[in-house]
Each structure stands twice: as structure tokens, then as C-alpha cells.
Amino acid sequence: MVHGRQDKLISAGLLAILIGFAFLSLFPVLSLLVASLSPASDLMRYGLAPELFFSSFDLENYRVIFGPEGSRYWTWYLNSIIVSSMLIALSLFFSSMVGYALAMYEFPGKRFIFIMVLLVLMIPFEIMMLPLFQLVITLGLIDTYFGTILPLIVAPVAVFFFRQYSLGLPKEVMEAARVDGCTEYGIFFRIMVPLMLPSFAAMAIFQGLISWNNFLWPLLVLRSNDMLTLPIGLATLLTPYGTNYQLLFAGAMLSIVPIVILFLVFQRYFIAGLMSGSVKG
Incomplete structure (x- = not known):
């Protein structure tokens, strides 16, 4: 019984570590997604700082890229x-x-x-x-x-x-x-x-x-x-x-x-x- 609980705790710990590594691997992609949905003014103001994650999102950047300019x-x-x-x-x-x-x-x-x-x-x-x-x-x-x-x-x-x-x-x-x-x-x-x-x-x-x-x-x-x-x-x-x-x-x-x-x-x-x-x- 004790060994079963230990195995479950070890498995849960390993799973948490793997999820953490997966998040770190995907963080650049997440940052890129947030930047692509942010107004250009916010990008010029904050760059890729954490403040950008709390800014207002819109699809203006994608409208530009699918328009004549793109x-x-x-x-x-x-x-x-x-x-x-x-x-x-x-x-x-x-x-x-x-x-x-x-x-x-x-x-x-x-x-x-x-x-x-x-x-x-x-x-x-x-x-x-x-x-x-x-x-x-x-x-x-x-x-x-x-x-x-x-x-x-x-x-x-x-x-x-x-x-x-x-x-x-x-x-x-x-x-x-x-x-x-x-x-x-x-x-x-x-x-x-x-x-x-x-x-x-x-x-x-x-x-x-x-x-x-x-x-x-x-x-x-x-x-x-x-x-x-x-x-x-x-x-x-x-x-x-x-x-x-x-x-x-x-x-x-x-x-x-x-x-x-x-x-x-x-x-x-x-x-x-x-x-x-x-x-x-």
C-alpha cells in the first residue's frame, strides 16, 4: 500500500516536471502568439515584456497581413x-x-x-x-x-x-x-x-x-x-x-x-x- 502511494507520488512528480518542461518549450510560441495579437503601439511600448500579456488583443495584425500590404x-x-x-x-x-x-x-x-x-x-x-x-x-x-x-x-x-x-x-x-x-x-x-x-x-x-x-x-x-x-x-x-x-x-x-x-x-x-x-x- 505504501509502495503504491509512493509510486503514484513519483509518477505525479515526474508528470509535473514534464509539464513544466513542455510549458518552457512552448513559451516562445506563446509569446509570439500574444505579440501577433497585440496592437503595434503596445509592441513598440512594451516589446515582449510581461505587460504585453495583459494588453488588449485584436486581429488587426492579421488583417494587415491578409490585405494589400501583405x-x-x-x-x-x-x-x-x-x-x-x-x-x-x-x-x-x-x-x-x-x-x-x-x-x-x-x-x-x-x-x-x-x-x-x-x-x-x-x-x-x-x-x-x-x-x-x-x-x-x-x-x-x-x-x-x-x-x-x-x-x-x-x-x-x-x-x-x-x-x-x-x-x-x-x-x-x-x-x-x-x-x-x-x-x-x-x-x-x-x-x-x-x-x-x-x-x-x-x-x-x-x-x-x-x-x-x-x-x-x-x-x-x-x-x-x-x-x-x-x-x-x-x-x-x-x-x-x-x-x-x-x-x-x-x-x-x-x-x-x-x-x-x-x-x-x-x-x-x-x-x-x-x-x-x-x-x-
Whole structure:
């Protein structure tokens, strides 16, 4: 009886601690929501001080962003959706094939290629920006969607993840498919891809989050205002001569929506994909 009460108290204490951590994690989002519902005058007066939580709320900021003044915001929003969608599709396609090949086939130089993937994985992206920027200039991809996604199409982290996940796939299925006359591409696309859906879902969320929040590389590549992605576009609202709080906070709040939708779509595969990719191999 005593042990039962102690277990309940421990469980209640752990639950309270977890709720506290969850609140701390969500507090920035809550602050952003409050700021997006607050008049611009209160934002200029209080900033994000506690007094703002007790101010009057209205939807004026959202009326501005859905009005004529917010047209440039939706251009940035569409650019981010296009760039992120292209990156997710191309990265999943190419990275999964590379990771699958490194896991399931034997060929000369396989170990060397995998070591190179690990080495690139350990190099900070900032070190590689200059040669990548020179490559984009040479290819004439400055101020284009493809130039924005080029460095991340075959990301080392994605290749490593798919390689680790593919190590757990049954090779007996491949042999049976070969006996039935299936080609190697047919084995991958018709048999292995359905088995790899959890890894695709997990990596889609990961790559989508990276692309949606990417700031530094698009800042180097993109030039015209009509090509800017959402992070860069929102940054242009911060100037020494004044800040457009109405667009900034409401726009930042709406920018969360695609990532939330992406996670909700793939959430049932997310944990399974991460766990499988991390323990196999």
C-alpha cells in the first residue's frame, strides 16, 4: 500500500516536471502568439515584456497581413514552400538511393565513400559555403530556386540515416525478387521503398525543417525581392529606420503552420523512423 502511494507520488512528480518542461518549450510560441495579437503601439511600448500579456488583443495584425500590404509576405511564403517542397522531394529521392546502395551492395570503394560521407558530415557548412557559392556562380544558378537547394540535395546526414535504416532491411527479399526477374531499380522502388516509409517520413520532417528555416545560404544566393524566402523576407522588416511589427509577428506566427502540418502528416512514422535509423547497423 505504501509502495503504491509512493509510486503514484513519483509518477505525479515526474508528470509535473514534464509539464513544466513542455510549458518552457512552448513559451516562445506563446509569446509570439500574444505579440501577433497585440496592437503595434503596445509592441513598440512594451516589446515582449510581461505587460504585453495583459494588453488588449485584436486581429488587426492579421488583417494587415491578409490585405494589400501583405502581398510581398505571401510571395516570400510561396517561395519557401516551393524551395522546401523541391528540397524534400529531391533529397529523399537521391539520398535514399545512395544510402540504400551503401547498405545493400558490395562494390569497390564502398568503405571509402562511406568514410567521405562521415567526414563531410563533420565539416561545418560555413566552411563549405565559399566553394559552393563559386559553384553556383559557375553554373549560373544565382537568384534561382535550384541554386538555393543545391547544397542540400544529397545531404550527408540524410545519406547516413538511410544507410543505417537500410541495414535492417531483409536481403532475402532482394534475392527472391531477383529470382522472379525483377530489376535492381524495381526491387528498390517496388519493394524496398514501401519498407522504408518510416525513414522517408522522418527525413521529410527533418529536411523540411532545415529548408524552411534556412537563412544564411539563401541570403547569399538570392538577390531580387520576389525570390526571397520567408526567413530573409521577415528579416528585411527589421531596419534601422523602424520595424513593421504588424507584418513581422503575425508573419512569424503563420510561418509555423507548414512545419506543424508536415509533422502531423508524418507523425506516426516519425518516432519509428528515428529509432530504427539510430540503432541498426
